[in-house]
Amino acid sequence: MKFAASVLLSVSLLASAHAADTGIDAARQRGTLVAGMSYPLPAYVAGAKFRTPESPESILIDDLGKRLKLKLGTPQTDSSTAAQWIKSGRADVVLTLVDDNDALRRDVGVSTIPTGYSAGAMAIMRSDTDIKSWEQLKGRTVCLSEGGAYVGKIAAKYGAIEKVQRAPADSLLSLRIGACDAAVHDDTMLNDLLKLPEWKKFSARLPVQSRQTLVFAVRADDAKSISYLKQASTDWAAGGFWAELRKKWVNNVAFEVYLDQNIPDCH
Secondary structure (H helix, E strand, O other): OHHHHHHHHHHHHHHHHHHHOOHHHHHHHHOEEEEEEOOOOOOOOOOOOOOOOOOOHHHHHHHHHHHHOOEEEOOEOOOOOHHHHHHHOOOOEEEEEEOOOOHHHHOOOEEEEEEEEEEEEEEEEOOOOOOOOHHHHOOOEEEEEOOOOOOOHHHHHHOOEEEEEOOHHHHHHHHHOOOOOEEEEEHHHHHHHOOOHHHHHHOEEOOOEEEEEEEEEEEOOOHHHHHHHHHHHHHHHHOOHHHHHHHHHHHHHHHHHHHHOOOOOOO
């Protein structure tokens, strides 16, 4: 019995030691936080137009890095590979979108912490559009942006012709000038964009589909990382972080569209 207890204690201590060297603890030791995300932003090229990305992923990771005073590494991951990255120690944390049935939520080796952001696919169109349902997108051109959660899905599910653009501003500009029949992006952001008077003519929309939650994923036995990420999410929820983020996204994207629109709206 003493031997068995000793073995169990040794295993427990080894597991605790391993957990202590993962996640945020490991990041602090090396001086770099390795945070997986679905769309690491391309390196800025001098002279290129600034473009606001679709997802707030990069903003959250940047804020986390500043809180920890660490440099960042951002490998490309998604919910299907998040568990592998976390369990192998190749990533300290992964930021990913999951729905209620995602396998990542059921993985006992991984803990998921909601960030406070969720969104679903919203299609917007000219107000006088003849498209009244998602099924009527079949054979129609739909604009999306690189790194968006819906690339490939609108074609697969509804038979639409997808036109993937560099960023939301490019997709929405294409909608305004008639280069696509609809644009699909996060409803969380589009709902605020459509409140602007200059978007009144493009306020037709389809019911939101495929709602997902943006979560942090870490090892389930990494109590320190779990606690730290829960506190970060609580801080974001308690202040005006999310309201300010949405406002900035809408203003930036609207301005980017305005600067580049050199031909009138389609009629």
